[in-house]
Amino acid sequence: MSRLLSTAYFCCGGFASTQKREREREGEKKKEKMAGGGREAYRNLLKTISKHVTAKTKNPEFSAFIREEFRRHAHLKEGDDEQHSIQQKHALARDYAFLVNSVHAHKV
Numbered sequence: 001m002s003r004l005l006s007t008a009y010f011c012c013g014g015f016a017s018t019q020k021r022e023r024e025r026e027g028e029k030k031k032e033k034m035a036g037g038g039r040e041a042y043r044n045l046l047k048t049i050s051k052h053v054t055a056k057t058k059n060p061e062f063s064a065f066i067r068e069e070f071r072r073h074a075h076l077k078e079g080d081d082e083q084h085s086i087q088q089k090h091a092l093a094r095d096y097a098f099l100v101n102s103v104h105a106h107k108v
Contacts, residue, residue: 038086041093042070048097052104066093 045066054063073086 038070038090041090041097042066045093045097048100052100 049063
């Protein structure tokens, strides 16, 4: 009987630790998503620009400008004073990528 109890305790303890690890992973994913908002905006904007602008004009200067702009502010942390303006720039990048994709889709 004690063997059965020890097996049940092990299973429950293992299940609780698995739940704890899952909660920790979810917290890490949320942190990455909040910090990765800029990364997502950066990647989306570069894909859009390379697909619709740079490929047509054969001029990579706009893509280089975007890379410079994002890398210039890459060192900022969550509590910095410029964080709000950086978030606005990320929102602007997402909106611009959406606009370029939408306009391209509606060309006749």
